Amino acid sequence: MASQSQHPNPKLAISHRIWSSLLPHAVPDSRYNYDFSFFIPDFRNSSAAIDRLTDLPCYNLARTVFITPDNCLEQLRLRALKDGKKVLTTTYAIRRGFWLLDPRTMNEEKFEIASLLDGMEKSGIGRQLTWTQMQEEDIKVDLCATGAVAVNEKGVSFGMGHGLYDLEWGMLVDRKVVELRTPTIVLVHECQVIDGAEEMRTEAWDTVCDFVVTPERVIEVEEAVKPSCGILWDKLKPSLMEAILPLQELKGIQMMEKIMQGAGTVQESNMPGQSIPESDELMGIQMVERIMKGYKP
Structure with missing residues (x-):
């Protein structure tokens, strides 16, 4: 063995x-x-x-x-x-x-x-x-x-x-x-x-x-070090993204925060030379748009 x-x-x-x-x-x-x-x-x-x-x-x-x-x-x-x-x-x-x-x-x-x-x-x-x-x-x-x-x-x-x-x-x-x-x-x-x-x-x-x-x-435990990285999206299994609603919402929030910080609208962010949101990001954005009318940055 x-x-x-x-x-x-x-x-x-x-x-x-x-x-x-x-x-x-x-x-x-x-x-x-x-x-x-x-x-x-x-x-x-x-x-x-x-x-x-x-x-x-x-x-x-x-x-x-x-x-x-x-x-x-x-x-x-x-x-x-x-x-x-x-x-x-x-x-x-x-x-x-x-x-x-x-x-x-x-x-x-x-x-x-x-x-x-x-x-x-x-x-x-x-x-x-x-x-x-x-x-x-x-x-x-x-x-x-x-x-x-x-x-x-x-x-x-x-x-x-x-x-x-x-x-x-x-x-x-x-x-x-x-x-x-x-x-x-x-x-x-x-x-x-x-x-x-x-x-x-x-x-x-x-x-x-x-x-x-x-x-x-x-x-x-002395000096326990906890992670500050948040969610590492590139390491996340797609099945978890599909199954866990808070992950979808968080992805959408992060996308919307980027937009609100200077990228304009979702349509403007898709101009040539800028990245197009992936399917899971769009799913998150759509979810957040339904519940975030009162969002406060």
């Missing part, structure tokens, strides 16, 4: 090993059972990890928190609502975009259903937000929390291989909803923390976390 260092995809090799170790501790998903290639599972005693996370000063100071839709963070979403914090989250795989859960706009008995992916989109619970609405409402996130398949003690983590958290971070940074100094926490089972010596090759868009939290301990 080839060693991990010889494996053509070291992260995949780590994932397979972690999944085996996690299986005795994991809570099955209602749809995907124990197929961890589709979701980040909750695990037994995750409440202890959440208690450690909520004891951190950065959590207590936060007014608005971004919490990914991972199963292991379901109770954190509930806890944050009970603590009076606004929760910004996304639907599964970001397909239907970003949703805001505001404890001030719902009865407390609805907090639990709001913390569920199948509940937050129900009428009177969560509210879908476009990038334009986030700008108009001046949404600022004070803390980010995510799950992971594996993470090392340097805060380098990865999920199911789609880079969804990196996309979320890149979009939030681009729209200035988060800052590079915004604390980021990854919550995992102890068996998901791997030896720092193992190969965890990072890319320019990989988001390093400031804290790694497990039921047993909190690891603070």
Whole structure:
């Protein structure tokens, strides 16, 4: 058998090993059972990890928190609502975009259903937000929390291989909803923390976390460097652009901002010698034109 260092995809090799170790501790998903290639599972005693996370000063100071839709963070979403914090989250795989859960706009008995992916989109619970609405409402996130398949003690983590958290971070940074100094926490089972010596090759868009939290301990990462590159469109898989509405909207916003900064109109920008928007850019522009009548540069 080839060693991990010889494996053509070291992260995949780590994932397979972690999944085996996690299986005795994991809570099955209602749809995907124990197929961890589709979701980040909750695990037994995750409440202890959440208690450690909520004891951190950065959590207590936060007014608005971004919490990914991972199963292991379901109770954190509930806890944050009970603590009076606004929760910004996304639907599964970001397909239907970003949703805001505001404890001030719902009865407390609805907090639990709001913390569920199948509940937050129900009428009177969560509210879908476009990038334009986030700008108009001046949404600022004070803390980010995510799950992971594996993470090392340097805060380098990865999920199911789609880079969804990196996309979320890149979009939030681009729209200035988060800052590079915004604390980021990854919550995992102890068996998901791997030896720092193992190969965890990072890319320019990989988001390093400031804290790694497990039921047993909190690891603070010194000088965690988070990416400022936003979305690298030339590196983005076309399938993600087609499936994720906020990416389409963001592409359109960026195109419109360029136009508003001196290129004139879309028609003027297509004059000889200037680049013609690609199909995904036009798709984004068309989407934004439908919702951005009140756009403020």
